[in-house]
Every structure is written in C-alpha cells, then in structure tokens.
Amino acid sequence: MSYKKGFTLVELLGVFVILSIIVLVTFPYATGLLKNTKTSEYERFEKNLFLAAEAYIEANSEIYSQFSENGTIDYISISELIANQFLSEKITNPQTKEKVSQSGCIKVTKSNDELKYEYISNDDYSLSKYTTEGLLSLYDGYKKPITINGTSYLKNLSDTSDETIAQLRGFDNGWKEKSLSFDGIDDNVEVGYENQDFLTGITYEILVKINTTKTTSQEFFGNWESAGGGLGYNSSGEVYFNLFLVSKNGYGTVKTTISSNTWYTITGTYDGNTMNIYVNGELRNSIVINDTIKTSPVSIAIGGNPTVDSSGNYKVTNPGNIDMKRAALYSRALTDEEVSNNHQLDKERYGM
16 A cells, blocks of 8 residues: 655744745735725825816816915805816715715815815805805805906806896905905995895895904995885994895894804895894894885895985995895795704804
8 A cells, every 4th residue: 555745843833834834925015015005096086076176167167266366265065166177976985885975075186286186075165155145146255256347246156146246346355365345434235136026035145254343334235215214334333134125214233242253154134024133044033013114126236225415425324334144035934944054154154
C-alpha cells in the first residue's frame, strides 16, 4: 500500500502565517482604495450640483447680478434646478444610494472674486420655500438692484404678478450686499398696485431693522393718503399695522413695541374680519373688525409713502430710516403657521 505525502502541521501553520501577513499588509490599502473611490464618487456628485448651479446663475444673470460683488450670498434650491431642467431628477447621492433630495439647496458665496459652492442636503433656504399662495410681490435684499436705461429697480421675484420691477427713488448707494438701506429722507421703492382691490385680504411682511426713532412716524411698507394702509414705526417705539376701512371711514390699527437697531420679521394680516400684527412669527396683537379696505390710488411702496404735490412734484412722506432684507406682499391673510414658517426661513437664510 502506498501513501501520498501531505502537509505537516508546521507547514500548514507556516502557510497560514504567510497568508495572514499578506492580508494584514493589503487590507488597509484595499480599504483605503474603496474609501477613496466612494469619496471620489461623492465629489463628482457635488461637482455636478455645483455645475448646474453655475449654469443656472449664468442663465439668470439679471436676477443674480449681486455676484459681481465680493461678500454676497444666495441659496438655489435643488427643486428649482430640477424644475428648470438644469439638473436631472434621477441624479443619485452616492452616500444614501437614493435620488438627490429636492429639499436641499446650494449655498453660493462670492469671495476673493470667485463663486464658492456648498451643498446643503436637508434644508432649503431658497426663496422658493417661502409661502407662495397669493404672493403678489417678493423682494430680496441679497439681490442687487438692476439698472435699465440709467434707472434702478428691484426685481419682483414673484412669477404671478404683472408688476415685474419696482423703481428705486432717491437712492445714492443703498445696497449693502445683503440688504437695502433707506436714508429716511427721500429713499423709497415703488411696488405698484395702485387702485388694487384687496377684497380677499392682505398681508404685508418685511424683514426690517429700524435704524433710529424719529419724532414722526416712519411709514416703511404700504400706501396711505386716506386709503390703503401698511406697516410703520411711531415715535413711541411701536411698530404698527393700519388699514383705512370703508365702514369705519378711518384707520383700524394694531401695534406692539419693538427696539430699534434690531432685525425683525414684521407681518401684518387682515382677512376682512381680524387685523393681526406678528413679530418674528409670533402674534403680538389683534383686533376684530369686519370691514373692507378702501382702495388707494397711490402706489404701495417700501421706505416711505409716495405722494405728488399740487405742482406735480414727487415726494416721499414719513420716510423710514431702515434697512430691509426681504419684503413680501400677499393678496390674502397668511395663517399663523405660514407666518411662523416665513420667519424661520428668514432666520436661516439671512443669519438672524
């Protein structure tokens, strides 16, 4: 009988030791290679997002003209890039293995003459996240005023209004890269909507800082002249929301105290039954008054009430010495939840 010679225990142990050494040597390299591959995939994913944002900015250069200045910032939503076909909805996040979340955005900052991009995956601080139902006008302090034939305008960022631009009057150099500054003398922005019936309600909303208390009221968002109404700040340090009502034949007013030199989201709403004033998303005061807003022949304005004297000269009455980051006008009364949501976005978007 013959026997085939096999491996001895010592030989087997030797082979095992050699294989163990090979694994120990190559495993970190293989792990690092896999990790680098995943990192490269994610970097390519982010680069595609950034290229889409860059192309979107170039295609909408008029709206994003603020990026000619260092220090400027803005947010572009993923949903906006997809809706405008700058990004495929099928693009996959290699970290989650799922389609890119449309609830995120791209933060764009101009620094050292270059645009820098940052992907924010779970939060969207773009303008598209603000309440849009009934939105007539939306102005953003991040956006640099545009110039047409030597005249400056703010772009209305609501796509549901015929009032596409708002003229700046009296300004020398009011834009501060992240806000618009009003001198309290002759600066204002004409929003439009002369003779507009607000039969379904109205909301004035503005992210504002009152720079000084004056001996007269500062009418910083609205239209007056024995009609209309809006938001203002009086000599007692109170912010107010008033409307000229038809049956009352006078102004209904709600007000509350705020401090100067502090940023606030101020919101005034009226649904035909109740006037509310909110500060930073919280209801501060209200009155029940069933009536109709008297239509004003004067343009709604930011910064001061526009009037024309008997000689036909344009002037601004009760101008506000204010800085403004965002202003919105709605043709209905926002709900408590909508007001709170808009303020939360203000906090994140503008760093309040």
